[in-house]
Amino acid sequence: MVKVAVMSDLQGKILKILENGEFHSGESLGRQLSVSRTAIWKQLQKLEALGLPLESLKGVGYRLPDSFELLSKIAIIKHIVERHSEVPSELEIFHSIDSTNRYARERAEQDDISGAVVLAENQTAGRGRRGKTWVSPFGANIYMSLVWDFDQGAESLQGLSLAVGVGVRRALADLGLQDVQLKWPNDIYIEGKKLGGILLEMIGDPNGRCTVIIGIGLNVSMPSRAAEKIDQAWTDIESHAPLPISRNELTAILIVKLFHLLKDFQSVGFQAFRDEWQEADLLRNLPGTVRTLKDVISGVVLGVDSSGALRLALTNGEVRCFIGGELSLGPSE
Numbered sequence: 001m002v003k004v005a006v007m008s009d010l011q012g013k014i015l016k017i018l019e020n021g022e023f024h025s026g027e028s029l030g031r032q033l034s035v036s037r038t039a040i041w042k043q044l045q046k047l048e049a050l051g052l053p054l055e056s057l058k059g060v061g062y063r064l065p066d067s068f069e070l071l072s073k074i075a076i077i078k079h080i081v082e083r084h085s086e087v088p089s090e091l092e093i094f095h096s097i098d099s100t101n102r103y104a105r106e107r108a109e110q111d112d113i114s115g116a117v118v119l120a121e122n123q124t125a126g127r128g129r130r131g132k133t134w135v136s137p138f139g140a141n142i143y144m145s146l147v148w149d150f151d152q153g154a155e156s157l158q159g160l161s162l163a164v165g166v167g168v169r170r171a172l173a174d175l176g177l178q179d180v181q182l183k184w185p186n187d188i189y190i191e192g193k194k195l196g197g198i199l200l201e202m203i204g205d206p207n208g209r210c211t212v213i214i215g216i217g218l219n220v221s222m223p224s225r226a227a228e229k230i231d232q233a234w235t236d237i238e239s240h241a242p243l244p245i246s247r248n249e250l251t252a253i254l255i256v257k258l259f260h261l262l263k264d265f266q267s268v269g270f271q272a273f274r275d276e277w278q279e280a281d282l283l284r285n286l287p288g289t290v291r292t293l294k295d296v297i298s299g300v301v302l303g304v305d306s307s308g309a310l311r312l313a314l315t316n317g318e319v320r321c322f323i324g325g326e327l328s329l330g331p332s333e
Contacts, residue, residue: 010035011043012095018054018064025061050096050122051137053223067221067238068139069247071119079252086259088146089115096138098125101215104145105201108211114149117255126217127199134197134217137226141236142196142218142251147211148262154206158323159270159308161186161200164214166273167261168196169280171253176242181282184301184310184327188218189282193235195219216254220247271306278303283329288312292325301327 013033017024026037026044033040044062048054056062071093080087090113097103100118102125107113120143126134136143150156165182172180172188181189186198196218204210219236227234237245264272278284281303288301290312302311302319309321 008043010039011047014040014043014047015052015064015070018062019068019070021063021066021068023057023061023063028061047138051223051226052139053137053221067244070139071121071251072248075246075248076252076255079249080256083252083256085256086115088117088255089113090117092116092118094118094120096120096122096124099123099127100143100145101127101199101201101213104147104215105203105213108147108213109203112149113147114211115259116147118145118147119143119251127215133229135222135226135229136217137223140223140226141220142216142247142254144216144251144254146214146216146255146258148214149209149211150266151209153208153210154202156266156269157200157202157210157212159273159304159306160212160265161198162277162304162308163261163265163270163273164198164200164216164258166276166280167257168198168216168218168254169276170261171250171257172237174253174257175237175245175250177237177240180280182277182280183282184304185308185324187282190235190240192282193233195235195237214258218250220245220250270308274304274306274308277308283327286329287331289328289331290322290325291328292322298331 014029017029017032026040029040030037044054053065053068054062055065073091073093077087097120100120104118122138123136123143126136126143162185165186165188168188169180169182183189187194188196199215201213202210219234221238222236283301284303286301289296289298299312299314302313304310305321309323310327312320314320
Protein backbone atom coordinates (compact mmCIF):
# COMPACT_ATOMS: atom_id res chain seq x y z
CA MET A 1 0.00 0.00 0.00
CA VAL A 2 1.10 3.58 -0.63
CA LYS A 3 2.22 5.39 2.46
CA VAL A 4 0.75 8.88 2.72
CA ALA A 5 2.14 11.06 5.51
CA VAL A 6 -0.52 13.53 6.53
CA MET A 7 0.90 16.78 7.82
CA SER A 8 -0.43 17.59 11.27
CA ASP A 9 -2.82 20.47 11.72
CA LEU A 10 -0.20 22.27 13.83
CA GLN A 11 2.49 21.85 11.16
CA GLY A 12 0.12 23.23 8.54
CA LYS A 13 -0.63 26.28 10.69
CA ILE A 14 3.08 26.91 11.29
CA LEU A 15 3.74 26.76 7.54
CA LYS A 16 0.90 29.17 6.88
CA ILE A 17 2.44 31.74 9.24
CA LEU A 18 5.96 31.27 7.88
CA GLU A 19 4.84 31.66 4.26
CA ASN A 20 5.01 35.46 4.52
CA GLY A 21 8.82 35.25 4.48
CA GLU A 22 9.29 37.16 7.73
CA PHE A 23 11.12 35.92 10.83
CA HIS A 24 8.95 34.49 13.62
CA SER A 25 10.34 33.48 16.98
CA GLY A 26 9.37 30.21 18.60
CA GLU A 27 7.72 32.19 21.37
CA SER A 28 5.70 34.23 18.87
CA LEU A 29 4.61 31.12 16.97
CA GLY A 30 3.62 29.42 20.21
CA ARG A 31 1.61 32.43 21.31
CA GLN A 32 -0.25 32.65 18.00
CA LEU A 33 -1.05 28.95 18.02
CA SER A 34 -1.63 28.55 21.78
CA VAL A 35 1.09 25.92 22.28
CA SER A 36 4.46 25.88 24.01
CA ARG A 37 7.69 27.00 22.40
CA THR A 38 8.97 23.42 22.86
CA ALA A 39 6.02 22.08 20.86
CA ILE A 40 6.81 24.56 18.08
CA TRP A 41 10.47 23.54 18.06
CA LYS A 42 9.57 19.84 17.77
CA GLN A 43 7.26 20.49 14.82
CA LEU A 44 9.88 22.63 13.08
CA GLN A 45 12.36 19.78 13.45
CA LYS A 46 9.88 17.39 11.80
CA LEU A 47 9.32 19.83 8.96
CA GLU A 48 13.06 20.20 8.43
CA ALA A 49 13.39 16.41 8.34
CA LEU A 50 11.02 16.43 5.34
CA GLY A 51 13.42 18.81 3.58
CA LEU A 52 11.69 22.11 4.32
CA PRO A 53 14.20 24.92 3.51
CA LEU A 54 13.83 26.59 6.90
CA GLU A 55 16.09 29.53 7.74
CA SER A 56 16.89 30.41 11.34
CA LEU A 57 18.63 33.35 12.99
CA LYS A 58 19.67 33.13 16.63
CA GLY A 59 17.69 35.47 18.79
CA VAL A 60 15.34 36.38 15.92
CA GLY A 61 13.50 33.24 14.87
CA TYR A 62 12.60 31.21 11.83
CA ARG A 63 11.43 31.97 8.32
CA LEU A 64 11.01 30.49 4.86
CA PRO A 65 12.91 31.88 1.85
CA ASP A 66 11.12 34.59 -0.12
CA SER A 67 10.85 32.24 -3.08
CA PHE A 68 9.11 29.50 -1.11
CA GLU A 69 5.63 28.61 -2.39
CA LEU A 70 3.35 25.74 -1.42
CA LEU A 71 1.46 24.01 -4.20
CA SER A 72 -2.14 25.16 -4.38
CA LYS A 73 -5.00 23.42 -6.19
CA ILE A 74 -6.83 26.74 -6.55
CA ALA A 75 -3.77 28.49 -8.04
CA ILE A 76 -3.00 25.64 -10.45
CA ILE A 77 -6.57 25.42 -11.73
CA LYS A 78 -6.67 29.22 -12.13
CA HIS A 79 -3.54 29.16 -14.32
CA ILE A 80 -4.98 26.32 -16.43
CA VAL A 81 -8.31 28.09 -16.95
CA GLU A 82 -6.49 31.29 -17.96
CA ARG A 83 -4.93 29.28 -20.80
CA HIS A 84 -8.39 28.04 -21.87
CA SER A 85 -7.34 24.45 -21.39
CA GLU A 86 -8.98 21.35 -19.96
CA VAL A 87 -8.58 20.87 -16.21
CA PRO A 88 -7.60 17.46 -14.77
CA SER A 89 -10.40 15.04 -13.95
CA GLU A 90 -8.89 14.96 -10.45
CA LEU A 91 -6.09 16.99 -8.88
CA GLU A 92 -4.63 15.74 -5.59
CA ILE A 93 -1.80 17.41 -3.69
CA PHE A 94 -0.06 15.67 -0.78
CA HIS A 95 2.34 17.21 1.69
CA SER A 96 4.25 13.94 1.83
CA ILE A 97 3.85 10.58 0.11
CA ASP A 98 6.14 7.66 -0.63
CA SER A 99 5.67 7.92 -4.42
CA THR A 100 3.18 9.82 -6.57
CA ASN A 101 3.51 7.16 -9.29
CA ARG A 102 2.74 4.35 -6.89
CA TYR A 103 -0.29 6.16 -5.49
CA ALA A 104 -1.59 7.02 -8.98
CA ARG A 105 -1.08 3.44 -10.14
CA GLU A 106 -3.03 2.00 -7.20
CA ARG A 107 -5.85 4.48 -7.81
CA ALA A 108 -5.91 3.63 -11.53
CA GLU A 109 -6.05 -0.10 -10.78
CA GLN A 110 -9.28 0.47 -8.86
CA ASP A 111 -11.05 3.24 -10.80
CA ASP A 112 -11.20 4.95 -14.19
CA ILE A 113 -9.28 8.15 -13.45
CA SER A 114 -7.82 9.02 -16.87
CA GLY A 115 -6.78 12.67 -16.83
CA ALA A 116 -6.06 12.69 -13.09
CA VAL A 117 -2.95 14.41 -11.70
CA VAL A 118 -1.18 13.65 -8.43
CA LEU A 119 1.34 16.06 -6.87
CA ALA A 120 3.41 16.01 -3.71
CA GLU A 121 5.54 18.49 -1.81
CA ASN A 122 7.79 15.64 -0.70
CA GLN A 123 8.38 12.00 -1.64
CA THR A 124 9.89 9.62 0.88
CA ALA A 125 10.51 6.88 -1.71
CA GLY A 126 10.57 8.69 -5.05
CA ARG A 127 11.84 6.50 -7.86
CA GLY A 128 13.78 7.05 -11.04
CA ARG A 129 14.54 4.49 -13.73
CA ARG A 130 15.91 1.07 -12.75
CA GLY A 131 14.84 1.55 -9.13
CA LYS A 132 17.11 4.52 -8.46
CA THR A 133 16.09 6.91 -5.69
CA TRP A 134 14.69 10.29 -6.79
CA VAL A 135 15.82 12.95 -4.30
CA SER A 136 12.63 14.79 -3.28
CA PRO A 137 13.10 17.58 -0.70
CA PHE A 138 9.97 19.30 0.62
CA GLY A 139 8.47 22.20 -1.32
CA ALA A 140 11.47 22.60 -3.63
CA ASN A 141 10.70 20.82 -6.89
CA ILE A 142 7.95 19.22 -8.98
CA TYR A 143 6.91 15.63 -8.24
CA MET A 144 3.95 14.83 -10.45
CA SER A 145 2.13 11.81 -11.86
CA LEU A 146 -0.46 11.98 -14.63
CA VAL A 147 -2.86 9.14 -15.52
CA TRP A 148 -3.88 8.60 -19.16
CA ASP A 149 -5.83 5.85 -20.91
CA PHE A 150 -4.91 4.45 -24.33
CA ASP A 151 -7.07 2.13 -26.45
CA GLN A 152 -4.60 0.42 -28.78
CA GLY A 153 -2.27 -1.46 -26.44
CA ALA A 154 1.41 -1.25 -25.65
CA GLU A 155 2.54 -1.16 -29.28
CA SER A 156 0.87 2.24 -29.75
CA LEU A 157 2.92 3.63 -26.85
CA GLN A 158 6.29 3.40 -28.63
CA GLY A 159 8.13 6.67 -28.18
CA LEU A 160 5.71 7.98 -25.54
CA SER A 161 8.42 8.78 -22.99
CA LEU A 162 10.28 10.79 -25.65
CA ALA A 163 7.11 12.66 -26.62
CA VAL A 164 6.49 13.52 -22.95
CA GLY A 165 10.02 14.94 -22.86
CA VAL A 166 9.05 17.20 -25.77
CA GLY A 167 6.01 18.35 -23.77
CA VAL A 168 8.14 19.16 -20.74
CA ARG A 169 10.59 21.07 -22.96
CA ARG A 170 7.71 23.10 -24.41
CA ALA A 171 6.49 24.00 -20.92
CA LEU A 172 9.96 25.15 -19.86
CA ALA A 173 10.32 27.21 -23.05
CA ASP A 174 7.10 29.04 -22.13
CA LEU A 175 8.84 30.14 -18.93
CA GLY A 176 11.91 31.40 -20.77
CA LEU A 177 14.29 28.45 -20.40
CA GLN A 178 16.37 28.08 -23.53
CA ASP A 179 18.48 25.17 -24.79
CA VAL A 180 16.68 22.48 -22.79
CA GLN A 181 18.11 19.15 -23.93
CA LEU A 182 16.63 15.64 -24.01
CA LYS A 183 18.57 12.44 -23.36
CA TRP A 184 17.23 9.14 -24.62
CA PRO A 185 14.96 7.74 -23.41
CA ASN A 186 13.57 9.96 -20.65
CA ASP A 187 15.88 12.58 -19.13
CA ILE A 188 15.78 16.39 -19.21
CA TYR A 189 19.06 18.33 -19.28
CA ILE A 190 20.37 21.89 -19.40
CA GLU A 191 24.03 22.59 -20.23
CA GLY A 192 24.86 18.92 -19.88
CA LYS A 193 23.45 18.65 -16.34
CA LYS A 194 20.36 16.70 -15.37
CA LEU A 195 17.29 18.83 -14.69
CA GLY A 196 14.61 16.16 -14.48
CA GLY A 197 13.36 12.76 -15.50
CA ILE A 198 10.32 10.86 -16.72
CA LEU A 199 9.10 7.46 -15.52
CA LEU A 200 6.31 5.60 -17.35
CA GLU A 201 4.40 2.63 -15.94
CA MET A 202 1.66 0.73 -17.76
CA ILE A 203 -1.24 -1.26 -16.35
CA GLY A 204 -4.10 -3.06 -18.09
CA ASP A 205 -4.23 -5.04 -21.33
CA PRO A 206 -0.96 -4.91 -23.35
CA ASN A 207 -2.99 -5.70 -26.48
CA GLY A 208 -5.97 -3.44 -25.83
CA ARG A 209 -7.14 -0.75 -23.46
CA CYS A 210 -4.38 0.18 -21.05
CA THR A 211 -3.47 2.96 -18.66
CA VAL A 212 -0.14 4.75 -18.42
CA ILE A 213 1.13 6.46 -15.29
CA ILE A 214 3.41 9.30 -16.38
CA GLY A 215 5.76 10.36 -13.60
CA ILE A 216 7.70 13.62 -13.93
CA GLY A 217 10.34 14.97 -11.58
CA LEU A 218 11.82 18.42 -12.17
CA ASN A 219 14.39 20.25 -10.06
CA VAL A 220 13.03 23.75 -9.48
CA SER A 221 15.01 25.09 -6.53
CA MET A 222 17.11 22.23 -5.20
CA PRO A 223 18.53 22.87 -1.69
CA SER A 224 22.28 22.24 -1.59
CA ARG A 225 21.89 20.01 1.47
CA ALA A 226 19.47 17.69 -0.33
CA ALA A 227 21.63 17.73 -3.47
CA GLU A 228 24.45 16.00 -1.57
CA LYS A 229 22.53 12.76 -2.13
CA ILE A 230 22.55 13.14 -5.94
CA ASP A 231 25.24 11.01 -7.60
CA GLN A 232 25.50 12.85 -10.95
CA ALA A 233 25.87 16.34 -12.37
CA TRP A 234 22.59 18.18 -11.78
CA THR A 235 21.01 21.59 -12.13
CA ASP A 236 17.69 23.28 -11.36
CA ILE A 237 15.31 25.68 -13.08
CA GLU A 238 16.12 28.51 -10.68
CA SER A 239 19.73 28.52 -11.94
CA HIS A 240 18.67 29.17 -15.56
CA ALA A 241 15.31 30.95 -15.57
CA PRO A 242 15.39 34.65 -16.53
CA LEU A 243 12.71 35.42 -13.92
CA PRO A 244 11.57 33.78 -10.66
CA ILE A 245 9.47 30.67 -11.31
CA SER A 246 6.17 29.92 -9.60
CA ARG A 247 5.82 26.18 -9.03
CA ASN A 248 2.05 26.54 -9.33
CA GLU A 249 2.33 28.23 -12.71
CA LEU A 250 4.94 25.71 -13.88
CA THR A 251 2.69 22.82 -12.81
CA ALA A 252 -0.26 24.33 -14.68
CA ILE A 253 1.77 24.83 -17.86
CA LEU A 254 3.07 21.25 -17.66
CA ILE A 255 -0.49 19.95 -17.38
CA VAL A 256 -1.70 22.11 -20.28
CA LYS A 257 1.17 21.07 -22.58
CA LEU A 258 0.94 17.39 -21.68
CA PHE A 259 -2.84 17.18 -22.09
CA HIS A 260 -2.56 18.64 -25.60
CA LEU A 261 0.39 16.40 -26.44
CA LEU A 262 -1.23 13.19 -25.19
CA LYS A 263 -4.35 13.81 -27.25
CA ASP A 264 -2.19 14.33 -30.33
CA PHE A 265 -0.07 11.28 -29.52
CA GLN A 266 -3.15 9.06 -29.44
CA SER A 267 -3.89 10.11 -33.02
CA VAL A 268 -0.49 10.38 -34.66
CA GLY A 269 2.05 8.61 -32.43
CA PHE A 270 5.67 9.61 -31.90
CA GLN A 271 6.40 10.41 -35.54
CA ALA A 272 4.82 13.87 -35.17
CA PHE A 273 7.27 14.74 -32.37
CA ARG A 274 10.42 13.12 -33.76
CA ASP A 275 11.96 16.22 -35.38
CA GLU A 276 11.39 18.32 -32.28
CA TRP A 277 12.96 15.64 -30.10
CA GLN A 278 15.99 15.32 -32.36
CA GLU A 279 16.59 19.08 -32.27
CA ALA A 280 17.05 18.75 -28.52
CA ASP A 281 19.00 15.45 -28.52
CA LEU A 282 21.80 15.78 -25.96
CA LEU A 283 24.05 13.08 -27.45
CA ARG A 284 23.32 13.16 -31.19
CA ASN A 285 26.46 12.58 -33.31
CA LEU A 286 28.50 11.90 -30.16
CA PRO A 287 30.10 8.60 -29.09
CA GLY A 288 27.82 6.71 -26.75
CA THR A 289 27.34 3.36 -25.05
CA VAL A 290 24.09 1.45 -24.61
CA ARG A 291 23.84 -1.02 -21.74
CA THR A 292 21.05 -3.58 -21.99
CA LEU A 293 20.36 -6.63 -19.85
CA LYS A 294 22.49 -8.71 -22.25
CA ASP A 295 24.97 -6.41 -24.00
CA VAL A 296 27.16 -3.34 -23.75
CA ILE A 297 27.45 -1.75 -27.20
CA SER A 298 29.35 1.40 -28.20
CA GLY A 299 29.05 3.55 -31.29
CA VAL A 300 27.99 6.97 -32.50
CA VAL A 301 24.51 8.18 -31.53
CA LEU A 302 22.42 8.93 -34.64
CA GLY A 303 19.24 10.05 -32.92
CA VAL A 304 16.00 8.07 -32.98
CA ASP A 305 13.77 6.45 -35.59
CA SER A 306 10.07 7.11 -36.15
CA SER A 307 9.12 4.81 -33.26
CA GLY A 308 11.52 6.42 -30.77
CA ALA A 309 14.12 3.64 -30.90
CA LEU A 310 17.72 4.79 -30.44
CA ARG A 311 19.93 4.51 -33.56
CA LEU A 312 23.58 3.69 -32.94
CA ALA A 313 26.25 3.49 -35.67
CA LEU A 314 28.81 0.78 -34.89
CA THR A 315 32.45 0.84 -35.98
CA ASN A 316 31.76 -1.82 -38.64
CA GLY A 317 29.24 0.46 -40.36
CA GLU A 318 26.17 -1.35 -39.02
CA VAL A 319 23.35 0.77 -37.56
CA ARG A 320 21.56 -0.87 -34.65
CA CYS A 321 18.30 0.22 -33.03
CA PHE A 322 17.45 -0.09 -29.34
CA ILE A 323 14.02 0.20 -27.75
CA GLY A 324 15.38 -0.13 -24.21
CA GLY A 325 18.58 0.24 -22.27
CA GLU A 326 20.75 2.82 -20.55
CA LEU A 327 22.61 5.32 -22.74
CA SER A 328 25.76 7.08 -21.56
CA LEU A 329 28.29 9.39 -23.20
CA GLY A 330 31.52 7.88 -24.52
CA PRO A 331 32.74 4.39 -25.44
CA SER A 332 32.63 1.50 -22.99
CA GLU A 333 35.72 1.00 -20.91
